[in-house]
Amino acid sequence: MTDAEYVNIWMRPERPARGPKPVYSRAQITEAAVRIADAEGLEAATMRRIAAEIGAGAMSLYRYVPSRDNLVELMADRLMGEIDVTGMPSGDWRADLTRYADGLRAMWLRHPWIATVQRSLPSFGPNQLLLIERLMGVLDAFVSIDENLGLVALLTSYIEGTVREETSSAEEVRRSGLSESEWMARSYPYVDQLVKSGEYPIFTKIVMEARQPHLSRDDQFRYGLRRVLDCIAAALPPTAE
Amino acid sequence: MTDAEYVNIWMRPERPARGPKPVYSRAQITEAAVRIADAEGLEAATMRRIAAEIGAGAMSLYRYVPSRDNLVELMADRLMGEIDVTGMPSGDWRADLTRYADGLRAMWLRHPWIATVQRSLPSFGPNQLLLIERLMGVLDAFVSIDENLGLVALLTSYIEGTVREETSSAEEVRRSGLSESEWMARSYPYVDQLVKSGEYPIFTKIVMEARQPHLSRDDQFRYGLRRVLDCIAAALPPTAE
DNA sequence: AGATAACCGCGTACAACGTACCCAGTGGAG
DNA sequence: CTCCACTGGGTACGTTGTACGCGGTTATCT
Numbered sequence: 123m124t125d126a127e128y129v130n131i132w133m134r135p136e137r138p139a140r141g142p143k144p145v146y147s148r149a150q151i152t153e154a155a156v157r158i159a160d161a162e163g164l165e166a167a168t169m170r171r172i173a174a175e176i177g178a179g180a181m182s183l184y185r186y187v188p189s190r191d192n193l194v195e196l197m198a199d200r201l202m203g204e205i206d207v208t209g210m211p212s213g214d215w216r217a218d219l220t221r222y223a224d225g226l227r228a229m230w231l232r233h234p235w236i237a238t239v240q241r242s243l244p245s246f247g248p249n250q251l252l253l254i255e256r257l258m259g260v261l262d263a264f265v266s267i268d269e270n271l272g273l274v275a276l277l278t279s280y281i282e283g284t285v286r287e288e289t290s291s292a293e294e295v296r297r298s299g300l301s302e303s304e305w306m307a308r309s310y311p312y313v314d315q316l317v318k319s320g321e322y323p324i325f326t327k328i329v330m331e332a333r334q335p336h337l338s339r340d341d342q343f344r345y346g347l348r349r350v351l352d353c354i355a356a357a358l359p360p361t362a363e
Numbered sequence: 364m365t366d367a368e369y370v371n372i373w374m375r376p377e378r379p380a381r382g383p384k385p386v387y388s389r390a391q392i393t394e395a396a397v398r399i400a401d402a403e404g405l406e407a408a409t410m411r412r413i414a415a416e417i418g419a420g421a422m423s424l425y426r427y428v429p430s431r432d433n434l435v436e437l438m439a440d441r442l443m444g445e446i447d448v449t450g451m452p453s454g455d456w457r458a459d460l461t462r463y464a465d466g467l468r469a470m471w472l473r474h475p476w477i478a479t480v481q482r483s484l485p486s487f488g489p490n491q492l493l494l495i496e497r498l499m500g501v502l503d504a505f506v507s508i509d510e511n512l513g514l515v516a517l518l519t520s521y522i523e524g525t526v527r528e529e530t531s532s533a534e535e536v537r538r539s540g541l542s543e544s545e546w547m548a549r550s551y552p553y554v555d556q557l558v559k560s561g562e563y564p565i566f567t568k569i570v571m572e573a574r575q576p577h578l579s580r581d582d583q584f585r586y587g588l589r590r591v592l593d594c595i596a597a598a599l600p601p602t603a604e
Numbered sequence: 605a606g607a608t609a610a611c612c613g614c615g616t617a618c619a620a621c622g623t624a625c626c627c628a629g630t631g632g633a634g
Numbered sequence: 635c636t637c638c639a640c641t642g643g644g645t646a647c648g649t650t651g652t653a654c655g656c657g658g659t660t661a662t663c664t
């Protein structure tokens with residue numbers, strides 16, 4: 123079986139049997155790539171840039187990783203490892219799911235570039251697998267596996283959807299290369315024109331509302347999360363609480 | 364004001380005052396790009412490829428669109444236009460939101476590449492604006508604008524989250540260039556190894572369950588949607604029904 | 605009517621990307 | 635010791651987005 127015949131990175135052995143000791147490692151490369159993506163966006167994490175970060179030649183990375191796409195999969199799984207799900211299920215499903223929600227959101231806020239990579243089903247890295255076991259273990263005693271999948275998907279969708287909205291404008295500012303105030307000044311005329319046209323009353327209400335003092339992002343998230351958890355509670359048998 | 368100073372495509376006028384008549388149009392270019400992306404994925408919609416599709420030179424496109432990123436924004440807004448929200452609010456909020464949900468999901472299934480483009484707040488294209496007005500008009504009479512934003516976000520997150528899951532493995536197959544059966548055969552050893560290890564009982568349950576006959580995707584979606592709508596109903600005042 | 609300036613389509617060119625290929629050197633297995 | 639599977643990495647190729655400039659076209663101004 124040649125390297126090209128692997129369809130999944132996780133099956134490919136990292137260390138060879140013979141030959142000189144490798145100087146670098148998958149973990150080290152992944153770490154460097156994540157560091158660059160955090161600071162300058164995923165598109166800045168090019169093979170040459172990552173190699174330079176760890177002091178290697180560009181082509182050396184391909185001894186450890188079959189392609190850039192696969193490296194991004196490694197990066198995504200590394201991020202999953204940041205979500206603390208130890209001790210789940212604890213017996214208090216609400217507390218467990220809240221901890222997961224906070225952890226997932228915090229991870230996304232640390233690594234907003236994760237929004238641009240779509241994970242696919244077959245890419246079950248070790249960290250993602252562990253997350254699935256622990257997280258779905260929380261409701262496993264109460265509902266069928268199908269129901270469990272649906273409820274976890276609902277929760278995760280809520281978290282990812284809201285955090286996507288939270289980070290998107292910040293990412294846009296970063297990608298444009300403009301300062302935030304300058305970017306706001308550039309965007310203003312368009313929004314102002316829409317508001318003044320009078321054709322978009324609800325959009326206008328949103329804009330006006332956005333200018334008022336609000337709950338913090340955290341509180342807003344918690345508020346919505348409580349609603350989702352209530353929704354989940356309604357799907358559980360009465361024995362669950 | 365030079366072209367470079369526009370921060371938003373929607374402010375840039377399409378037609379000039381003087382000079383020869385343009386042969387092409389933004390709409391035509393966007394249409395061609397969407398057609399290519401549907402058939403071969405967003406990454407296949409390169410500037411040269413799009414230009415070839417409409418019989419133009421590669422650089423001609425830049426007379427109509429400032430950059431490829433902006434063209435993708437145009438494409439995304441064109442897709443928003445496919446969601447039928449005419450006649451909303453109709454007075455029956457459940458029916459309205461169900462129609463929106465079905466429309467959004469169907470659009471994503473037609474254009475799965477939309478998952479890879481992250482929309483940002485400032486990019487309010489005409490179709491997106493219209494969608495916001497109609498969709499948020501549905502609950503506008505019952506709740507505050509903040510509450511409305513939260514509920515619509517919850518609904519949209521559910522739809523996009525589930526449809527993302529639906530399309531991700533199909534997209535993976537397409538990107539790999541393998542046939543579906545060949546791809547399944549390649550993936551099998553890894554999943555099998557995980558199952559046989561005995562370390563992932565819940566993952567194993569998921570895999571076993573997936574081999575059994577199921578509700579259709581549509582029915583599964585409708586089932587989850589009903590749960591989300593019930594959750595929304597709980598947040599509305601009693602006068603809403 | 606003629607001059608002007610703003611626009612048109614598009615060919616050429618360049619930098620940056622992922623990565624195929626090749627090389628000389630290295631160290632465990634026989 | 636010999637062998638060869640492996641190492642890091644240099645060179646090179648195809649593809650990408652797009653800056654620039656050309657010669658032709660047309661609405662506006664003198």
